[in-house]
Amino acid sequence: MTETPDPDGAFPKLTDEQIRTLAEGAERRPTQRGEVLYAQGERTSEFFVVLSGMVAVVEGTGDEEKVVRVHGPRRFLGELGLLEDQPAFVGVVVAEPGEVLAVPVDALRRLVLGDPVLGDLILRAYLVRRSLLIGLGNGFRIIGSCYSPDTKRLLEFAARNRLPHRLVDLEKDRQAETLLRRFGVTTEDTPVVVLRGTEVLRNPGNAELARRMGLRQPEAEHRLRDLIVVGAGPAGLAAVVYGASEGLTVSALDAMAPGGQAGTTSRIENYLGFPSGVSGAELAERSVIQADKFGVRVAVPAEALSLKSRGGYYVVGFDDGIEIVSRTVMIATGARYRRLAVPGIKKFEATNVYYAATVHEARGCRAAPVAVVGGGNSAGQAAVFLAEGSPKVYLLMRGGDLAENMSRYLVDQVERHPRIEVLLHSEVRELAGDDVLESLVVEDNRTRERRFVEARALFVFIGASPHTDWLSGVVALDEDGFVLTGAEADPFRTDDAWRSVARPPLALETNRPGVFAIGDVRHGSVKRVASAVGEGAMAIRLVHEHLYSEA
Numbered sequence: 001m002t003e004t005p006d007p008d009g010a011f012p013k014l015t016d017e018q019i020r021t022l023a024e025g026a027e028r029r030p031t032q033r034g035e036v037l038y039a040q041g042e043r044t045s046e047f048f049v050v051l052s053g054m055v056a057v058v059e060g061t062g063d064e065e066k067v068v069r070v071h072g073p074r075r076f077l078g079e080l081g082l083l084e085d086q087p088a089f090v091g092v093v094v095a096e097p098g099e100v101l102a103v104p105v106d107a108l109r110r111l112v113l114g115d116p117v118l119g120d121l122i123l124r125a126y127l128v129r130r131s132l133l134i135g136l137g138n139g140f141r142i143i144g145s146c147y148s149p150d151t152k153r154l155l156e157f158a159a160r161n162r163l164p165h166r167l168v169d170l171e172k173d174r175q176a177e178t179l180l181r182r183f184g185v186t187t188e189d190t191p192v193v194v195l196r197g198t199e200v201l202r203n204p205g206n207a208e209l210a211r212r213m214g215l216r217q218p219e220a221e222h223r224l225r226d227l228i229v230v231g232a233g234p235a236g237l238a239a240v241v242y243g244a245s246e247g248l249t250v251s252a253l254d255a256m257a258p259g260g261q262a263g264t265t266s267r268i269e270n271y272l273g274f275p276s277g278v279s280g281a282e283l284a285e286r287s288v289i290q291a292d293k294f295g296v297r298v299a300v301p302a303e304a305l306s307l308k309s310r311g312g313y314y315v316v317g318f319d320d321g322i323e324i325v326s327r328t329v330m331i332a333t334g335a336r337y338r339r340l341a342v343p344g345i346k347k348f349e350a351t352n353v354y355y356a357a358t359v360h361e362a363r364g365c366r367a368a369p370v371a372v373v374g375g376g377n378s379a380g381q382a383a384v385f386l387a388e389g390s391p392k393v394y395l396l397m398r399g400g401d402l403a404e405n406m407s408r409y410l411v412d413q414v415e416r417h418p419r420i421e422v423l424l425h426s427e428v429r430e431l432a433g434d435d436v437l438e439s440l441v442v443e444d445n446r447t448r449e450r451r452f453v454e455a456r457a458l459f460v461f462i463g464a465s466p467h468t469d470w471l472s473g474v475v476a477l478d479e480d481g482f483v484l485t486g487a488e489a490d491p492f493r494t495d496d497a498w499r500s501v502a503r504p505p506l507a508l509e510t511n512r513p514g515v516f517a518i519g520d521v522r523h524g525s526v527k528r529v530a531s532a533v534g535e536g537a538m539a540i541r542l543v544h545e546h547l548y549s550e551a
Contacts, residue, residue: 001056001095003054003071009124013074022047022049025107026103037093039088039091040058044088045104046105047077047102052099054071055071059090059138061197070095080130085214086213087214108122109293141167142165143193144168144169144190145171147350160264210300215300223249225250226243226249228326230316230331232253234536235332237288240536245294252299254298254300257301259281265280266357266381267381267385270530306470307329314514329515331468331483335467335482340353342428353460354457357381362386370386370394370456372459380411396426397423425445425446426442428441437456475510485510488524494511513546516542
């Protein structure tokens with residue numbers, strides 16, 4: 001059996017010194033051919049290093065088991081889910097007898113975050129391995145129709161949370177009906193999620209899938225927190241990390257996935273400290289692991305529905321019925337891209353219209369022309385990313401200057417790319433196609449001349465609407481729904497709420513004392529990742545100031 005090559009840096013070999021470091025408090029264990037180190041779908045509490053012999057990474061069970069890759073001495077096993085307490089998306093079986101080093105996962109977490117060299121080696125490899133699993137379609141299966149809204153919902157949830165999975169499409173995949181018969185499922189039951197190759201979840205909600213994947217841990221409802229962070233984009237994650245590291249008791253929840261809009265960005269090239277760029281997903285993954293180091297697990301999905309005051313504290317109510325009580329609240333729910341209001345778009349939103357551009361969306365339109373609507377950084381990043389796999393990418397914007405709202409480095413990349421065509425002064429007027437999108441009717445907003453643009457997928461990045469419906473009537477909002485803070489919130493203070501607080505609202509504080517807003521949800525915020533992270537860090541200083549003034 002031949003060891004799998006490592007062209008991507010996903011399977012580095014450890015040095016003698018690194019193995020000695022890992023061996024402190026670990027156990028050397030002999031292995032036998034056919035021994036299962038861990039099975040697909042199981043949670044494991046150990047990190048393995050192969051000292052001698054060979055192991056095979058396998059997917060599936062029984063007759064359907066197949067070898068994904070093979071590892072020999074000095075390589076370590078596992079991927080990102082090991083650090084995040086998720087079930088294994090593949091299993092590991094001993095192919096040739098030898099010896100392994102078994103390291104407790106808790107010790108590994110401390111090492112990853114405490115040893116800058118070895119920790120970064122393991123973390124970087126795990127991030128690449130997660131990407132490989134996603135790209136190869138390993139992990140659980142979603143069986144359903146590509147035209148089903150519930151199928152799209154599950155696919156989006158899995159993609160946003162970077163859960164390795166594969167779609168078995170009822171409309172296109174020949175093995176779909178065979179699988180349904182094997183599991184005793186009818187088409188009316190679909191979509192279904194198949195775990196561990198045998199267990200079937202019939203049209204599960206996002207919350208159920210999240211629990212099975214280890215994304216949602218039970219919350220202690222009646223425990224008083226110092227801070228609850230609602231939303232886990234860059235601003236929210238920064239607040240979690242800084243708050244927890246400074247000794248605050250913190251809870252963090254998000255309605256969909258960590259990362260926010262930034263998590264859907266294929267590459268952020270102007271974020272300080274990452275000269276070769278960093279994907280939004282990787283930045284989010286690193287932040288989640290960092291938060292976990294300080295004792296905070298970001299819970300998803302959990303959509304906030306209400307905010308109220310009770311007994312001198314704040315209570316946030318969520319869609320699953322739980323209520324969390326806290327001394328302070330950080331509103332970091334961000335904003336979502338606006339829907340494109342054109343005839344016929346609703347028909348295609350379940351299949352070919354997207355509001356994010358990740359590996360998941362790109363996989364569905366390789367080798368086909370696509371269109372991107374928008375004139376900001378997100379639209380530019382999406383166009384460049386999609387052009388890696390699509391033969392033609394049309395970038396449509398209403399204005400006449402690409403540089404008006406787009407960073408210079410992105411403008412240069414877009415204009416130089418041979419497969420990107422920029423259509424200025426252009427607006428989508430209609431979508432055409434039968435079951436799937438085939439073309440767009442595009443109008444020049446100066447001459448009113450119309451043309452057909454061939455596109456099999458449409459990616460929309462226009463404007464932003466804040467996630468603040470749950471705050472209406474509770475905190476002061478501007479006319480567009482963004483949260484007012486600082487001096488702009490001062491005129492909306494109520495005497496009852498501020499009776500015991502002898503100061504005006506702090507810089508990021510709302511018209512409610514102890515309720516702060518950061519990131520894209522805040523009126524006047526700079527819509528950049530670095531700015532959001534800065535606001536998250538700064539807000540923790542203000543939380544301390546508020547808590548100190550109450551003491």
